[in-house]
Amino acid sequence: MTKRRGSRATGRFTRKRDAIIAASTDFINRDGVKGLTLSAAAQAVGLSTTSVTYYFRRKDDLAAACFLRGIEQLHEIAARAVAAPTPAERLHLLLELYLERQRQAIAGEAPPLPLLNDIRALSEEPRREVADAFMKVFRTVRGLFESEDLAWLGRGRRTARTHMLMEQLFWTSAWLAAYPAQDYGQVRERMFDILSGGLAAGSDVWAPKALPQDARRRPAGQEMSRDTFLQAATRLINARGYKGASVDKISAELNVTKGSFYHHNDAKDDLVVACFERTFEVIRQAQTQAADLPGDQWTRLSSAAAALVEHQLSEDGPLMRTSALSAVPPGIRHDLVSQSNRVSEAFAQMISAGVAEGSIRPVDAAIAAQMLMSTLNAAAELPYWVRGVTQKQSASVFVRPLLMGLFVR
Numbered sequence: 001m002t003k004r005r006g007s008r009a010t011g012r013f014t015r016k017r018d019a020i021i022a023a024s025t026d027f028i029n030r031d032g033v034k035g036l037t038l039s040a041a042a043q044a045v046g047l048s049t050t051s052v053t054y055y056f057r058r059k060d061d062l063a064a065a066c067f068l069r070g071i072e073q074l075h076e077i078a079a080r081a082v083a084a085p086t087p088a089e090r091l092h093l094l095l096e097l098y099l100e101r102q103r104q105a106i107a108g109e110a111p112p113l114p115l116l117n118d119i120r121a122l123s124e125e126p127r128r129e130v131a132d133a134f135m136k137v138f139r140t141v142r143g144l145f146e147s148e149d150l151a152w153l154g155r156g157r158r159t160a161r162t163h164m165l166m167e168q169l170f171w172t173s174a175w176l177a178a179y180p181a182q183d184y185g186q187v188r189e190r191m192f193d194i195l196s197g198g199l200a201a202g203s204d205v206w207a208p209k210a211l212p213q214d215a216r217r218r219p220a221g222q223e224m225s226r227d228t229f230l231q232a233a234t235r236l237i238n239a240r241g242y243k244g245a246s247v248d249k250i251s252a253e254l255n256v257t258k259g260s261f262y263h264h265n266d267a268k269d270d271l272v273v274a275c276f277e278r279t280f281e282v283i284r285q286a287q288t289q290a291a292d293l294p295g296d297q298w299t300r301l302s303s304a305a306a307a308l309v310e311h312q313l314s315e316d317g318p319l320m321r322t323s324a325l326s327a328v329p330p331g332i333r334h335d336l337v338s339q340s341n342r343v344s345e346a347f348a349q350m351i352s353a354g355v356a357e358g359s360i361r362p363v364d365a366a367i368a369a370q371m372l373m374s375t376l377n378a379a380a381e382l383p384y385w386v387r388g389v390t391q392k393q394s395a396s397v398f399v400r401p402l403l404m405g406l407f408v409r
Contacts, residue, residue, distance in 0.1 A: 017055050017065075019045045022111035025066045029112060029173075033063045033121035033241075064126035070114040071133045077101065078140040087407055088196055090144045091165075095188045095195075098169050103181045115173055117322070120241030141166055152409055156386045160397045161406060163385045164375055168195065171374035174322070174340075175367075190364040194371055198405035199351065199360050204298045206400050208306035211289040227278070231316070234275045238321045238380055272328055273336065279320040280339050283308060283376070287346050297354030301347070302403055305372060306395035309379040313391040318380040344369045375402050 023044035027036040038059055042052040056062035081094035104110035119130050142162040145153055153161075168191065179187055200206075232253045240249070250271075290304035312318045322340070325333050348369035354360030379398050382389055389397055401408070 013055075016045070016047070018111075020047075020052060020055055020062065021066050021069050024062050025070070025112050025114045028063060028066055028118060029115050032118045033060075034118075036063055038062065060123050060126045064122055064130050066114045067116060067119055067122075067130045068133055069111075070116065071130065071137055073101065073113065075133075075137045075140060078137055082140060082143040082146075087144055087147050087150060091195060091406065092188075092192050094141070094144065094165075094169075095192055099172070099176075099184045099188050102172065102176060103184050106177075106181055116170060118241055120239070138162060138166065150407065156389070157397060160382060160386050160389075161401050163378060163381065164398060164402060165195070165406065167374045167378035168371055171370065171377070174337075175370045187367065190367050191371070194363050194368050195402070195406045197361060197363075198401075198408060199301070199354075199363060199368060199403050200298060200405075201359055201361055204359060206302065206396070206404055207299075208303040208395065209293055209295075209299060211286060211293075211303060211307040229271070230275050230278045233271050234279070234318060234320050237272065237275065237324050238318055241324070269328055269332060272324055273332055275320045276324070276336050276339070280343055282311065282319060283343050284346070286311075287343075287350070291350075296357060296359035297350055298359035301350045301354060301360070302399075304347075304350075305376065305399045305403065308376050309382075309395045309399045310391050312376075312379040313383065313389075313394050319376070321380060322377055340373070344373045347372050371402060372399075375399050 020041055024036055024041045026044075027040060036059060038052050038056070039049045041062060042049045045052075052062075056065060077097040078094065081090050081097060084090040084093050101110065101113065105112040116134065119127060119134070122130060142158055144165070145158045145161060150158075176184075176187070229250070233250050236250055236253060286304045286307050290300040290307070293300050293303055308319070325336060328336070348365040351360055351363065351365040351368050355362050355365065375398065379394065382394055382398050386397065
């Protein structure tokens with residue numbers, strides 16, 4: 001009898017804990033770790049804040065539990081996928097399982113997966129635990145490339161392709177809602193087609209042209225001191241998340257006073273907006289410069305993409321990671337997302353024109369543009385994943401596999 005009572009108690013504990021994690025994941029996905037509070041999580045599941053602390057003593061413990069639950073499910077998906085016989089079959093199954101899990105969340109059949117882009121906002125100890133769990137998933141996904149047919153891929157290039165592939169999965173949260181759930185099968189097939197076959201038509205080669213240097217430098221009309229602030233803030237926010245990049249740390253990075261910071265920026269949110277606007281302007285300038293190149297749309301697209309990936313590793317980089325969007329106020333976020341979509345649409349137009357002229361394979365231009373945006377966004381972290389990669393190597397190592405095909409030599 002005692003055992004049954006204990007079993008029922010354990011079951012109630014698990015159900016309550018799972019409900020708290022599910023509700024808190026919604027908060028994190030909408031507002032980042034910064035927007036999660038124990039009181040809000042308690043209210044969402046009909047408990048008192050004191051009751052929630054019985055399950056999670058601190059907010060960071062709760063946020064870490066949300067991330068770890070999602071990472072555990074990602075690992076289950078990855079392990080099933082890499083058990084398939086060939087790299088292509090593994091890739092297809094990975095997309096199938098991940099998009100099905102997304103469909104279940106949207107349909108209310110399963111809790112949402114957490115967006116992992118705000119892990120940096122955790123304090124050191126839980127961040128380390130979550131990062132270690134994520135590395136286990138990463139190493140499993142990298143097994144997708146274990147094959148005699150891909151023996152020519154060195155460890156660094158396998159790692160770079162794994163990073164790019166995982167970012168494609170995570171980036172779907174930015175655009176998948178535009179498609180009805182019943183169309184996810186088509187979305188999967190189009191993503192698989194792009195990842196496996198690339199965008200290049202059969203006769204195309206990887207030979208991007210250099211863009212004028214000013215296309216990837218500081219946007220015109222900004223003072224050097226202002227741009228220096230934006231560069232420093234972008235680096236810190238990319239590395240530590242919105243919460244971790246405090247005004248004190250940004251000022252210390254530049255060796256200036258907080259008063260000097262506020263001379264250039266009214267508030268931290270204004271600085272984040274300015275960093276994003278700088279990033280979008282850099283991308284637009286690269287698109288404009290590429291449009292003026294002689295040749296076909298494949299040449300223009302690959303040249304713009306290569307230039308922007310190289311920019312990420314240059315002294316003028318990096319570009320702002322979209323992870324900061326989840327932490328800015330909703331009103332500001334809406335405008336920034338609209339700007340990001342316009343930049344993506346410009347790539348889609350280049351791809352559509354290339355399909356029409358025959359220099360780019362017939363692909364879904366809108367999905368291909370979002371996948372390219374994901375790759376450009378993730379390139380800032382390439383040196384972390386592939387130690388020693390140079391600026392000149394970066395485009396070939398990272399963006400070429402998307403544009404030429406993930407399994408192409």
